[in-house]
Amino acid sequence: MKQILIIDDDTELCELLAEYLSSEKFEPTCVYDGKSGLDRAINGQFDLVILDIMLPEMNGLEVLKNLRSSSNIPVIMLTARGDEVDRILGLELGADDYLPKPFSPRELIARIRAVFRRLTPSQDDSGDKDSGRIKIADIKLETATRSAEKSGVSLGLTEVEFSILEQLMRSAGTIVERQLLAEKVLGRRLTYDDRSLDVHMSNLRKKLGYSNGNELIRTIRGTGYLYVKTEK
């Protein structure tokens, strides 16, 4: 579980972020001024630092500069809106990313994940020989336009629906695990009460039709889904 240090003098914002990060399975710690922030960052066991530029005691850029002299822990800077100079300076000093205030918690999470991903070059979704088109029976996908049609008629899928179908069809004939599918398509793992994927699945199936007995997407309970490959 990733430890995250938040350095920002706005205690309220800090708490909010901490709460949100917790709900996303991070372990946040809040510090309200630059000096002690730097201290904690250097001596603590953190995986990432979120650093506001405007700070009492010691300005965020200074903190970053000092921190960089002894550590290369990932840092995401929070900058005032439109403060282009600070933003660029920050990146130059070695910040891994920056986020203009005000930002949505969601955006922050996305950035954090992006930083970690960048740092851990996993081979997750490689290997795609990126075939621009996929066609099985009367369903045809065009990845270049992210559009799908059935017997020549557009299905009007949303982005998520298309992604689901794409993943399943790419693995037609083999089972795609639920969690894997969720990660690829929604960008997160499912919690026990997250029905989002089910809803998309339902909507997708509805659009695909095939109510007449022969299903296209079969559920493998406890495991995942299977795009039925009609051998021919």
Added chain:
Amino acid sequence: MKQILIIDDDTELCELLAEYLSSEKFEPTCVYDGKSGLDRAINGQFDLVILDIMLPEMNGLEVLKNLRSSSNIPVIMLTARGDEVDRILGLELGADDYLPKPFSPRELIARIRAVFRRLTPSQDDSGDKDSGRIKIADIKLETATRSAEKSGVSLGLTEVEFSILEQLMRSAGTIVERQLLAEKVLGRRLTYDDRSLDVHMSNLRKKLGYSNGNELIRTIRGTGYLYVKTEK
């Protein structure tokens, strides 16, 4: 690809500019004092010089004066804010433009492009094999003049609209992230309440036409935009 010489004693700013220029497909070189700057400018193969007025060894105006005695390479001066006198002097001495500090990188890029445009009035410019022109289906871009046409008819795009279209077309067939697009085109990252890009997008789409079902630019919700590449 245009070679650009940056002469400024602020090494940090220099590096920043260089980085930014690189990302915009220029080839920057940094020099930190007037004397060697002049030397490089005269002997090097540069297409444009960015010259700070305040310099050690040899003041920027002197550099310009000397440079002009042997070359008419375009020069953009960087001046302290409100320093009207220097500005006028600079222009008098043959600078092509000037930019008061502090400035946004984006502003600088705009000036650079403007200078080149001014200098290359409808010249062949075919040397830009890099990507002077982009054409997909019936949409044609000319980056030198920053003009776009559809089936031979000018679309009358604004600078931002053109930039958006250019970025998307350069990556036709793959998704361009919203934030990335915003950074390249607006010079900033979007906050959750910044609708500017959306508005430009809307206006651009309107000018592009294609209301008849087949859209050119597709939205990938939560990710970005995709210029549809209709291979043929």
Added chain:
DNA sequence: GAGCTGACAAAGTTAAGAATTGTTAAGAAT
């Protein structure tokens, strides 16, 4: 052992709520 039953967890469904993006027009900024 075959068949039934209740309990429980996994997946499906529906509708309401939230978030993201689109659009229009007015206000700011070159």
Added chain:
DNA sequence: ATTCTTAACAATTCTTAACTTTGTCAGCTC
């Protein structure tokens, strides 16, 4: 005077919540 941004509202897409259905398994009965 044009271009960009902001603001307000609309439309679309995604997520949440509450509830239903289905599948699986343990224990029971015969």
